[in-house]
Amino acid sequence: MKMKKPILLSTPHIGDRELEFVKEAFDTNWIAPVGPHIDAFEEEFCQVTGANYAAALASGTAALHLALQLVGIERGDEVFCSTLTFAASANPIVYLGAKPVFIDSDRTSWNMNPELLQEALEKRARIGKLPKAVIVVHLYGQSADIDPILKACNQYDIPLIEDAAEALGATYKGRSPGTFGRIGIYSFNGNKIITTSGGGMLVSPEEQLVAKARFLATQARDPAPHYQHSEIGYNYRLSNVSAGIGRGQLRVLKERVASRQRNFRSYASTLGILPGIEFMPEANYGCATRWLTCLTIDPKAFGADREQVRLALAAQQIESRPVWKPLHLQPVFAECECFGGAVAENLFTQGLCLPSGSNLTDQDLERVIDEIIAVHYVSRKTEPLLIF
Incomplete structure (x- = not known):
């Protein structure tokens, strides 16, 4: 009996432009982790999303890990996070020794319930135990209701991190989700709308935050002729070859x-x-x-x-x-x-x-x-x- 062709949930969809950029990387020998495709990918990603500054990274999880570190999350802190999401939205909280606290969804969008977030922050404010950050996840390609969520966070001076891993190409009142909070992150995993085979992006309106993300993502190497490190860093930078794939994907x-x-x-x-x-x-x-x-x-x-x-x-x-x-x-x-x-x-x-x-x-x-x-x-x- 002839086997039926498998139909998978969400597979990569690659065209011709991606191969052109990858071939260019090979032809110019830019196979190293950094190269001209990375700079171009970051710039073009900002043009597409309206983000101010961007750092191309090895994964969306890496981007979220850095985002939490950049807003000052430390051991013992609490971070509010959407509960209806993949574990990678909360795992980086634990990487830093902090503790997630989860917020339920609403029926309108399946995303974080803004009213419930407001109530939770009010309760925590009364006992002097506010979270150090809020992670809102834009689920299955749809933006959460950002305005009331951002308003609630601003009321208590809490940084908002947007996990837009699943929402590239979506809009919220004409803008891209991921560009409203202090930091936004995206994923280019193989099952996403566009892919770099594996990769992610961190964006922010604050240039210094993105510069710090790039520094930490390249092993936090100090500006010295020898290898010197004053901080702990990570091997989180996207490769030039993968960035070439991303440039081709952005075009479609x-x-x-x-x-x-x-x-x-x-x-x-x-x-x-x-x-x-x-x-x-x-x-x-x-x-x-x-x-x-x-x-x-x-x-x-x-x-x-x-x-x-x-x-x-x-x-x-x-x-x-x-x-x-x-x-x-x-x-x-x-x-x-x-x-x-x-x-x-x-x-x-x-x-x-x-x-x-x-x-x-x-x-x-x-x-x-x-x-x-x-x-x-x-x-x-x-x-x-x-x-x-």
Whole structure:
């Protein structure tokens, strides 16, 4: 029996321009960690996002680690963080000996609930135990509601760090998420909207912060003819070759976003008519990229739960994934405080991420849609509608 082609969740989508820049790096022997592609990538990234200054780094996690260090996080401090996100959003807090405190999501955007953040800060202010920073995560290609979050942070003079790893290409009131707080970070991991195979970017309106990030990312080497170090540094700089890939990817960012939005529309127009299916809403304050198309499944209305759908897709060589397990439910963060949590827990229980790569074909989308429709009608023991 012929095996069906696997359909993966979100794969890299590489074109011709990336190879041109990589070939240039090879032709000029700029294979070392630094080189002209890095400078150009940082400048072009600022042009695309509207950021003032940028440092290209080895990963989004490295960028977040440096961001926390740059705003002064030390051992024993607390940092507020979105709970509905990947563990990498909170792990760097622990790297520095600090402790995460988690904030629940809202239903409007699935991102950090601004009202809950305000309440949490007010409670902490009354007992003199404010966090030293807030990390807001822009989830699945959609910006959080930044204005009230930033207002709450400014009220208590708390630096806001934006984890925009999943939100490059999105907008909030016409601006790029990641450019509102004191520091923003992005990821170019292989599954993101654009990729450098692995990499990240740190941005800030403060030139000195970005200069310090570059210094720390290159082993904190002092300006001396010999190797001298007055601070502990890291090997966090992006390579010149990877930056070349990033430059090529930046040139097709709009097309990649449009392809993922098209995936969402295909799913929503077909699966959205099924009972019990609801898609991640798009907040009215911005434009989501639909990096991943996410939906929730009410098992009573749909006839099967999220896990049954996921397993049925897997049996057909189709990769899907549950929505992020909230960090306050993760064993490694079991002792951390969380404000709220019920919304994120419900989204995790019912939420599923569908294949969303910008290189999916119409046939790929039809296969995914047909399988989900089949699960519904088999569970209901009724004849399926013909969607296509």
